[in-house]
Amino acid sequence: MPLSTRRKFVQQTSMALLxxxxxxxxxxxxxxxxxxxxxxxxVLKFTLVHEHILVDxxxxxxxxxxxYNAQEVFETALPLLKDVKTKGCFGFVECTPMYLGxxxxxxxxxxxxxGLTIITNTGYYGATGEKYLPAHVYKETAEQISGRWIDEWKxxxxxxxxxxxxxxxxxxxGPLTPTQxxxxxxAALTHLATGLTIGxxxxxxxxxxxxxxxxxxxxxxxxxxxxxxxxxxxxxxxxIEAARAGSWVSFDGVNxxxxxxxxxxxxxxxxxxxxxxxxxxxxxxxYHVGEPGGGKFQDYNCIFTELIPALKQQxxxxxxxxxxxxxxxxRALTIHLRKMA
Ligand SMILES: [Zn+2]
Numbered sequence: 001m002p003l004s005t006r007r008k009f010v011q012q013t014s015m016a017l018l019x020x021x022x023x024x025x026x027x028x029x030x031x032x033x034x035x036x037x038x039x040x041x042x043v044l045k046f047t048l049v050h051e052h053i054l055v056d057x058x059x060x061x062x063x064x065x066x067x068y069n070a071q072e073v074f075e076t077a078l079p080l081l082k083d084v085k086t087k088g089c090f091g092f093v094e095c096t097p098m099y100l101g102x103x104x105x106x107x108x109x110x111x112x113x114x115g116l117t118i119i120t121n122t123g124y125y126g127a128t129g130e131k132y133l134p135a136h137v138y139k140e141t142a143e144q145i146s147g148r149w150i151d152e153w154k155x156x157x158x159x160x161x162x163x164x165x166x167x168x169x170x171x172x173x174g175p176l177t178p179t180q181x182x183x184x185x186x187a188a189l190t191h192l193a194t195g196l197t198i199g200x201x202x203x204x205x206x207x208x209x210x211x212x213x214x215x216x217x218x219x220x221x222x223x224x225x226x227x228x229x230x231x232x233x234x235x236x237x238x239x240i241e242a243a244r245a246g247s248w249v250s251f252d253g254v255n256x257x258x259x260x261x262x263x264x265x266x267x268x269x270x271x272x273x274x275x276x277x278x279x280x281x282x283x284x285x286x287y288h289v290g291e292p293g294g295g296k297f298q299d300y301n302c303i304f305t306e307l308i309p310a311l312k313q314q315x316x317x318x319x320x321x322x323x324x325x326x327x328x329x330x331r332a333l334t335i336h337l338r339k340m341a
Contacts (some may be wrong), residue, residue: 192219
């Protein structure tokens with residue numbers, strides 16, 4: 001069927017599926033929201049907390065769904081998703097935000113076809129010189145911006161009925177620009193209204209610290225924040241400080257070249273008894289819109305084939321590995337209010 005008809009069909013199918021499920025509106029429902037509906041946190045098993053399927057780097061002004069063939073992306077990604085599922089993956093957090101190629105109908109189709117539990121997001125990406133921010137960000141207040149994100153939580157994304165499972169934002173290195181500060185503030189307001197966890201792609205430790213100050217001003221606890229790309233900060237002291245404050249610290253650049261470095265980060269956090277605040281993922285995938293066939297698509301296997309064997313060799317116990325890949329993702333993604341008393 002033609003692309004537009006198929007897209008409509010997918011959306012209607014998603015709506016029908018979601019209509020029959022429990023769709024919580026209130027905060028503190030203690031569920032995890034996936035693209036196929038809410039699940040109990042105890043249902044979530046081994047989860048990759050930061051991966052991508054489709055990414056379009058053209059910029060907010062020009063980004064749209066006509067720039068790629070969703071069927072081609074589907075056919076490219078599906079075998080790799082099925083492959084990582086056979087390796088033991090259950091949950092898959094897709095971190096591509098809107099204006100950078102978020103396509104929730106595509107994610108829904110891939111979840112159904114692969115059997116993986118896929119989670120999507122709401123929020124804006126303010127890093128990379130703010131190239132991926134829509135123009136309205138500069139005119140609107142944090143309250144108005146958060147209103148748009150809260151609407152996606154309440155009413156679903158782009159008419160599909162599919163809901164975000166977390167907030168994804170991003171900032172460059174500190175100090176943050178006024179607009180980046182506004183986005184973090186909008187994320188704090190969205191958290192207070194929805195209980196969604198705030199993931200922030202972060203340039204360095206100073207930027208990570210400044211985010212917690214903005215959240216603190218809204219009485220949002222550090223445990224509501226995931227410091228995405230913590231490996232971009234080389235000074236461990238920042239990771240330890242953030243984790244001690246209760247924040248999630250995400251080392252999410254695992255690939256063949258960085259396995260040993262990641263073992264090192266995890267050994268440091270283990271030595272500080274902070275593994276309970278650490279997340280690990282790969283930032284893999286990436287069908288690049290605009291490149292023939294999507295360019296090089298990185299598989300999702302490295303954690304299973306290389307990192308976990310290396311961790312075991314260094315004395316990490318099955319319980320510690322379970323903490324990193326099962327317990328922590330479930331806790332980090334459980335939708336509930338984290339506000340100072
Ligand atoms: Zn990423």
